[in-house]
Amino acid sequence: MILFIITSCSPKAEKLVGVNYVDIVQVGDKISLSYYRTNPLKRESRGKPVRTEVNCRKGRSPTALWVWNFRDIYKNKDRFRNTVHRYGVKRIYLQHSGELTPSVIREIEKLGLEVFLLDGGKDIVLNFPLDRLDYLGVRGLQVDIEPYLNWDFNLKREDYVSKYVDFIRRLKSGLGKKYRLSVVIPFWYDSIHYKGKSLTEHVFMYADEVVVMAYRSSLERVLSTASEEIYLSHKYRKPLWIGVELTPQENEHHHIYRVSRKKLDFVGSYRVKGDTLVFPHDRAILLKSIKCEGVKGFVLHSYRSIKTEELTSVK
Numbered sequence: 001m002i003l004f005i006i007t008s009c010s011p012k013a014e015k016l017v018g019v020n021y022v023d024i025v026q027v028g029d030k031i032s033l034s035y036y037r038t039n040p041l042k043r044e045s046r047g048k049p050v051r052t053e054v055n056c057r058k059g060r061s062p063t064a065l066w067v068w069n070f071r072d073i074y075k076n077k078d079r080f081r082n083t084v085h086r087y088g089v090k091r092i093y094l095q096h097s098g099e100l101t102p103s104v105i106r107e108i109e110k111l112g113l114e115v116f117l118l119d120g121g122k123d124i125v126l127n128f129p130l131d132r133l134d135y136l137g138v139r140g141l142q143v144d145i146e147p148y149l150n151w152d153f154n155l156k157r158e159d160y161v162s163k164y165v166d167f168i169r170r171l172k173s174g175l176g177k178k179y180r181l182s183v184v185i186p187f188w189y190d191s192i193h194y195k196g197k198s199l200t201e202h203v204f205m206y207a208d209e210v211v212v213m214a215y216r217s218s219l220e221r222v223l224s225t226a227s228e229e230i231y232l233s234h235k236y237r238k239p240l241w242i243g244v245e246l247t248p249q250e251n252e253h254h255h256i257y258r259v260s261r262k263k264l265d266f267v268g269s270y271r272v273k274g275d276t277l278v279f280p281h282d283r284a285i286l287l288k289s290i291k292c293e294g295v296k297g298f299v300l301h302s303y304r305s306i307k308t309e310e311l312t313s314v315k
């Protein structure tokens with residue numbers, strides 16, 4: 001069965017040169033494969049945490065919201081306004097669409113919101129012309145480029161990382177000072193090193209702000225996960241936003257096999273519990289009243305994850 005899964009899901013054999021390990025990932029009834037040169041169970045160290053504690057106090061922090069389709073706002077404008085009020089939302093990262101018009105952006109801004117366009121995917125490219133920023137009159141551009149979703153990322157990681165860093169550098173150069181560049185990254189980019197610096201630090205060098213996806217179930221764990229990013233925010237004097245996950249997640253089951261010419265050897269397995277990644281809605285509402293050292297604000301993932309009943313359950 002395992003051999004069938006690998007052969008049926010894998011790219012052509014000639015593309016698998018250098019593959020020494022396969023991670024079979026099961027989430028619900030879906031199965032995917034990840035390929036490695038080295039044992040993924042022997043994870044790269046993120047190094048000694050630069051900061052283990054972050055001081056938080058009562059205060060006011062802006063909250064941002066990822067919105068995947070502007071039509072979600074128009075389906076129920078009262079619900080959107082209520083969400084903005086309840087969660088203290090001050091900024092929207094709005095997925096780019098060719099149907100967006102300046103009037104849509106102006107209507108959102110009337111609620112006191114900044115609007116950034118959002119684009120991304122697993123390919124290191126930008127899918128819309130930068131003159132759309134001028135046409136729509138937004139405050140900036142956010143990119144969420146995820147090359148690690150490509151099947152061969154762990155086999156050609158140095159090449160991907162080099163192209164990614166160059167992409168961020170060139171993109172900021174193209175935007176100039178007129179528009180702010182926001183870059184979304186996973187927390188583990190600080191374990192990838194390139195030209196003497198972590199990939200996270202390279203992003204801080206070129207971006208105007210960074211959003212780290214520190215998806216954990218408590219504020220303490222969120223801040224601990226983002227400790228390196230908080231340090232770099234101080235070092236480069238650039239705003240750091242921390243993304244929290246509101247969408248329910250299924251458990252991930254990982255099964256690692258070593259690949260040889262004649263057989264597959266089971267190496268080990270581990271599980272990622274979905275509920276350890278999800279931040280409770282009732283606590284997310286309170287984030288607007290917390291000020292944490294080194295953190296500009298929190299980004300909620302996402303508008304579609306907020307249920308109507310949650311808008312009235314916490315006063």
